[in-house]
Structures are given as structure tokens and as C-alpha cells.
Amino acid sequence: MAGSAEHRPAARWALASLSLSMLLSSLGTSIANVGLPTLAQAFGATFPEVQWVVLAYLLAITTLIVSVGRLGDITGRRRLLLAGILVFTAASLLCGVAPTLWLLIAARAAQGLGAAIMMALTIAFVGETVAKEKTGSAMGLLGTMSALGTALGPSLGGVLIAGLGWRAIFLVNLPLGILTFLLAHRYLPVDRRKPKTDRASFDHVGTLLLALTLAAYALAMTLGGRESAPVNLPLLLTAAFGLGLFVLAETRAASPLMRLAMFRDAALSASLAMSALVSTVMMATLVVGPFYLTRALGLDAALVGLVVSVGPLAAALAGVPAGRLADRLGAQRMTVIGLAGMAAGAFTLSRMPAAFGLPGYIAPITAITVGYALFQTANNTAVMTDIRPDQRGVVSGMLNLSRNLGLITGASVMGAVFALASTTNDITMAHPEAVAHGMRMTFAVAAILIVVGLAMALGSRNRAGRASLHATPQTSPLPLTNDLARPGRLR
Structure with a gap:
């Protein structure tokens, strides 16, 4: 479709529908956070209760994203993506008219299901x-x-809540969802019908085990406060036990949800690990940054909001140029450059604000987020370029899952590092110097994590170079497997 001149306009409109799908699913993640205080007041609920408006969406995406990607590989990606857009749009309507908090939370979980389908199948x-x-x-x-x-x-x-009330933050998805559905229905390529004998069966046991395992881990990482401490360890043990059962089930399944042989590919495994590490660091900027700006630099809420938006805006502006550079210079090289920029930014952020104040915070945050845009674009390109067509959905789901797990882990672990380094039980009441010290230590740890990812990228690049050096037209550098045409390239 993309290769012929007469089809280029259609390809552009198809890409527009995919772009809107990505915009809607990411907007659904961030737009609800600002409404939590208003929701608590509207429903007369406690803050831990309204937090489930965010958690339900996040848990649905995390637990289902690999499974829906695999389902798209089996049943057809176009029809499942169209269904996902409809589910997301209908659930947004239910969120906007929900009469009680628990119905709103249930609708947000359904919205998360639609978002999981959109995220996995868009890539x-x-x-x-x-x-x-x-x-x-x-x-x-x-x-x-x-x-x-x-x-x-x-x-x-914030604008919608101030002008139209909290329901508008969900209802705004309706016109965008309808437009996305119409574009996708008109321009996305039709699924190729396979004979029933050629269709793989869906792994229901593996799907259930993976969903329960991921749910247990996500809850352990996201439930905060001393009152939840007694359940966190059992949840982590449940997740570990569930992971073991999942691996066992996949080795015995005739058509597994996730072919474990894929993880023998060092490049794929490194890409997933790097994605998780990088997302852990990015969450640190969102968790730690507002506390530092408020407590250490004394900024008001409006200015904090503007400063926090600098990072995502820098990543948005860098995304398209990063993609062109990946096409021109190679995805592996741009992965290394992006990680190097992130490491430099994290190290600078651990030192510079103490001497230069707000400019010393904004400059390294910009470097981190631009480096993240370079890394994410190049890493996704490197993984997805040579994937076998019938594996694209599940591998895309795995990429998104690694990112989500990094974000979830980062919120918990990097938040704990920040609190520990600040030497206080209540960070909202901590002395400005303690908060500044906590921020410096947090981003020193973040720099170390990125350096670990950089070592993975360099190691993966060196292995790929040696493999291509020793390969001949008649022979493959490594033995073939049933799942991989050759390790490093999932063709």
C-alpha cells in the first residue's frame, strides 16, 4: 500500500487514523489526573477512592495489552482496532454520564481495554x-x-473542568473517537482472510495467568501508604508465583500467547529491558519534579504546571525529527545517542539546579525528554522493522507492556528513593534542603539506570556487527529456530 504512488494519500490518511488512536489513548492516561480533587468533591469520596479512576485505566492497559496484540495477530488487526476504538469511545460516554464513582471506575476500566487495543495495534x-x-x-x-x-x-x-465541569474531560473523546473510527474504517488495509485450518488458536490459559500476574504486580507497585503495606508483599509473591505458572503454561501450549523462544533473541530482550529502564527514569521526572519545584524552588501551582509540561512538549517536538534521523542514520545508532543524551541530562539534573535554580532544572529536563524521544522512536523502529507479520501485534504489546511496567515501577521505586534520600516520612512537609538532596540522589540513581541501558545498547550493537561480519549469503550466523528466522531479526 505504501509503496505505490497512487496509494500514498490513502497511506497518509491511514497513518492519520493511527496517530489519532495514539493521541486518544495517551490523552486518556493524563487527562483524568487533574480531575481527581474535583471528583473527590463531586462524589464525596476520599482521595484513595478516586485514585481508582486512574488505576482502573492503567491496570486494564497493563494486564491486557499483550493479549489484545496477540488476538489481533490471530483474528485480524483492522477489525480488532475498529472494535477497540468503539469500546474506547462508548466507555468515554459512560464515564461522562456515570451517576456514581464506582460506575465511573468500571467505565474507566472498559476505556482502558479500548486503549490497550489501540496502543498495541497502532504500532x-x-x-x-x-x-x-x-x-x-x-x-x-x-x-x-x-x-x-x-x-x-x-x-x-483543567480548562474543561473550569468551564464545563468534570464530565467534559471524558466527553471530549466522543468527537475524536468518531473521527478516528471513520478514518480507520475507510483507510486501514483490509485484513487478509486465512483458512480456518491456518488460524492459530487463542491461548486462554496463558492470557488469564498473565493478566492476573500483571495485575498483582501493578497493584503492589501502585497501592501506596502504610495501610496497604501488609498486602504489598503477598501481591508481589502472587506475581512471582503467577509468572512461574505462566512460563510453565506457555511451554505446554500448542499456540502460546507469547513464544518464549523470542527471548533468546538478545536484541529483542535488550530492547524490552531498555524500554523498562528508560520509562522508570521518565516516571521519576513526573513524580519527583513537582515536589522539587514546589518545596525547594517555591513555585506556585500554575508555574509548576507550565514547567512540568516542558518535558512532554520537548518530546513531542523531537518525535518526528527523531524518526527521520532513525531512517537516515540507523535505529541502533540513534538508540545509543538517545540513551547518551538521557544519561547526560540525568547526571546534570542531579547537580545543576543547586547552582542555577529553575534554568538549571529546565535545561537538563529538556535534554532527558529529547533523548527519550530519540530512544523510543529508534528502539520501536529497531524492534518492529523486521518482525514477522503474524507476530507484530504481540511484539507491539510487549513493547508497550515494558514501557507501562517501567512507569509503574518508577512511580513506586523512584518515589521511595526520593523519600529515603529526603529523610522524611511526609515529603509534603519536608525542608527545602532535604527535598533538594532527595532530588539530587534520585537522579544520580536515574543516571546509573540509563548507563546500564546504554551498556545494553552498545552490547547489542556490537553483537549485531559481529554477526553480520561473519554471515555469508549461504549461511546464517546463528542456527534457525521455529520462531525466529535468525536471532536479532524476528522475520
């Missing part, structure tokens, strides 16, 4: 809508839309 569709040499540019555009949705959420949510 998987790139290989079917653009030429291979333009994959990086398409990934950069999707990264821009994701960052734009994240940046736009808080400010748009």
Missing part, C-alpha cells in the same frame, strides 16, 4: 501502512502524538 499497523524505509518517521510521528497527548492532558483537563 503493529505501521508495517502495513508505510514503506519499510519510512518506518522510523512513522514511529516518530506516533511518539509525537503520544507525548502530545500526555502534555495536553493536564492543561486541557
